Amino acid sequence: MITLLDLFSIAAISAGTFFFFAGTVGLLRFPDSLTRLHALAKADNLGLGLVALGLLPRADSALSALKLIVIWVLVLLSGASSAQLIGRALRRGRK
Amino acid sequence: MSLLAFLDILLALLVVAVAVWTIVARDLFAAVVGYVAYGLLLAFVWIRLYAPDVALTEAAVGGGVTGVLLITAGKRLGALKNVAPEAQPGFAFRLLAGALAALVAGAIGAAILMLPEQPPSLAPEAAAAASTAGAGLGNPITAVLMSYRSFDTMLEKIVLILAVVGVWSVGSDKAWGGAPAPFRQSKPYAPMVFLAQMLAPIGVLIGIHMFWTGANAPGGAFQGGALLAAMWMVIMMARLVEPPRVDAQWLRLALVAGPAVFLISGIAGEVAAGSFFAYPPSLAKPIILLIEAFMLLSIAAALPMLVAGPPNEGPG
Amino acid sequence: MTPSVLAGLVGAALVGLGLYGLILHPHPLRKLLAFNLIGSGVFLVFGIVARRGAAVGFRFDPVPQAMVITGIVVAFAASALAVALILRLSAETSRVTLDPEAWTRRNGEDAE
Numbered sequence: 134m135i136t137l138l139d140l141f142s143i144a145a146i147s148a149g150t151f152f153f154f155a156g157t158v159g160l161l162r163f164p165d166s167l168t169r170l171h172a173l174a175k176a177d178n179l180g181l182g183l184v185a186l187g188l189l190p191r192a193d194s195a196l197s198a199l200k201l202i203v204i205w206v207l208v209l210l211s212g213a214s215s216a217q218l219i220g221r222a223l224r225r226g227r228k
Numbered sequence: 229m230s231l232l233a234f235l236d237i238l239l240a241l242l243v244v245a246v247a248v249w250t251i252v253a254r255d256l257f258a259a260v261v262g263y264v265a266y267g268l269l270l271a272f273v274w275i276r277l278y279a280p281d282v283a284l285t286e287a288a289v290g291g292g293v294t295g296v297l298l299i300t301a302g303k304r305l306g307a308l309k310n311v312a313p314e315a316q317p318g319f320a321f322r323l324l325a326g327a328l329a330a331l332v333a334g335a336i337g338a339a340i341l342m343l344p345e346q347p348p349s350l351a352p353e354a355a356a357a358a359s360t361a362g363a364g365l366g367n368p369i370t371a372v373l374m375s376y377r378s379f380d381t382m383l384e385k386i387v388l389i390l391a392v393v394g395v396w397s398v399g400s401d402k403a404w405g406g407a408p409a410p411f412r413q414s415k416p417y418a419p420m421v422f423l424a425q426m427l428a429p430i431g432v433l434i435g436i437h438m439f440w441t442g443a444n445a446p447g448g449a450f451q452g453g454a455l456l457a458a459m460w461m462v463i464m465m466a467r468l469v470e471p472p473r474v475d476a477q478w479l480r481l482a483l484v485a486g487p488a489v490f491l492i493s494g495i496a497g498e499v500a501a502g503s504f505f506a507y508p509p510s511l512a513k514p515i516i517l518l519i520e521a522f523m524l525l526s527i528a529a530a531l532p533m534l535v536a537g538p539p540n541e542g543p544g
Numbered sequence: 545m546t547p548s549v550l551a552g553l554v555g556a557a558l559v560g561l562g563l564y565g566l567i568l569h570p571h572p573l574r575k576l577l578a579f580n581l582i583g584s585g586v587f588l589v590f591g592i593v594a595r596r597g598a599a600v601g602f603r604f605d606p607v608p609q610a611m612v613i614t615g616i617v618v619a620f621a622a623s624a625l626a627v628a629l630i631l632r633l634s635a636e637t638s639r640v641t642l643d644p645e646a647w648t649r650r651n652g653e654d655a656e
Contacts, residue, residue: 333560349597391621
């Protein structure tokens with residue numbers, strides 16, 4: 134029997150998957166490297182956040198739930214920084 | 229077919245597809261990016277094989293650090309990093325190479341399908357050896373690495389040091405003793421500096437944690453050391469710190485500390501516990517953790533030096 | 545088809561792919577990449593031996609897994625040494641091969 138928490142998990146993870154899908158569609162369809170970078174940086178980070186949110190009720194303990202959040206924050210940090218670096222390299226004409 | 233089997237087959241196809249991309253990509257950078265993605269997907273396969281320690285090592289060393297090495301190499305080669313299209317081999321050669329590759333792959337695949345039904349296993353011996361050494365470690369991989377096969381692990385640390393010596397020896401005679409070339413030539417860039425300042429403390433903490441829990445959970449000195457090495461490389465890439473001089477005392481001490489402590493404890497085992505590399509049963513776990521701590525230091529020092537390369541004749 | 549057999553066949557395919565790339569590519573860095581592919585394929589085959597060696601109380605045989613961990617680190621060390629040699633060769637002779645008829649692209653473009 135599906136509890137409310139399970140429904141919440143399914144909804145959040147599905148939403149996260151949808152955002153990942155949207156980001157990948159943007160990667161494949163956008164005309165230019167900068168726009169593709171924009172699609173990936175925004176959509177993938179949000180998708181991961183939603184997936185992490187959906188996994189929170191299923192964590193074993195408060196510590197594991199905290200670890201999930203920390204993982205999301207670290208991916209956010211490195212994703213944003215590397216998007217900046219790639220954008221700068223693109224603007225300077227390197228591929 | 230259950231969902232898990234379906235996901236397994238999907239993962240296997242994905243791994244092979246990314247590997248094919250790595251081989252057929254024409255640009256070096258594209259191939260290296262494919263290789264890093266392949267390394268991360270391979271970590272998933274290792275998880276499915278119930279090998280979390282190997283998954284951690286593959287993701288950190290196989291995917292991450294090797295990727296940094298190859299991208300840095302591509303950048304330093306500059307104009308020489310790609311091959312002109314007219315120099316690519318012709319069709320007959322490709323056919324021959326493909327036939328040979330298919331033959332080898334088929335032979336290995338046949339051998340896998342013909343493996344014996346009752347597989348031989350060293351697990352009982354390893355468990356017995358680890359427990360009689362009084363190791364008391366909850367992670368059997370760490371017990372095998374540090375107790376059942378401790379000599380192999382020490383030799384492997386020495387191989388790492390030999391590789392560092394080899395890389396340093398390749399530098400030119402005039403530059404001997406100097407520092408390797410910096411990781412980037414231009415001035416530090418603010419987002420990179422921000423990333424280094426934010427990520428490095430967290431990364432160091434997580435690396436030490438991975439080493440410490442390696443006694444009872446997946447982890448260990450290799451994985452933690454790879455993470456610490458990555459943090460040092462991030463700091464060097466942000467030019468907050470320059471690669472150290474090759475003749476720096478502290479660097480050489482840090483590199484040698486791991487194998488030296490390992491060797492000394494092995495020889496001391498001859499005296500204290502009766503045979504080479506045996507541990508006295510009551511002190512086994514503290515000794516193993518001590519050796520692992522120094523191994524952590526050596527790995528964290530060796531990996532960035534391997535990526536940084538030989539000493540460079542820079543200004544001054 | 546258990547995960548072990550599937551992973552083993554993937555390992556075999558990776559060894560074949562890596563061998564193809566090793567023989568085919570003239571550039572030494574691409575050869576190094578293909579060689580790493582062969583290495584990880586071999587580790588995968590060894591890994592299924594570890595999984596199949598599950599004994600009482602364990603889900604896997606820890607000895608092959610410890611060897612694979614060691615192998616991954618040693619493979620990286622060997623790759624680093626190879627890269628250092630290639631870079632030194634290119635710095636000394638401005639080409640990345642010992643073949644006197646050089647074929648490398650000179651104008652520094654990326655391949656498209």
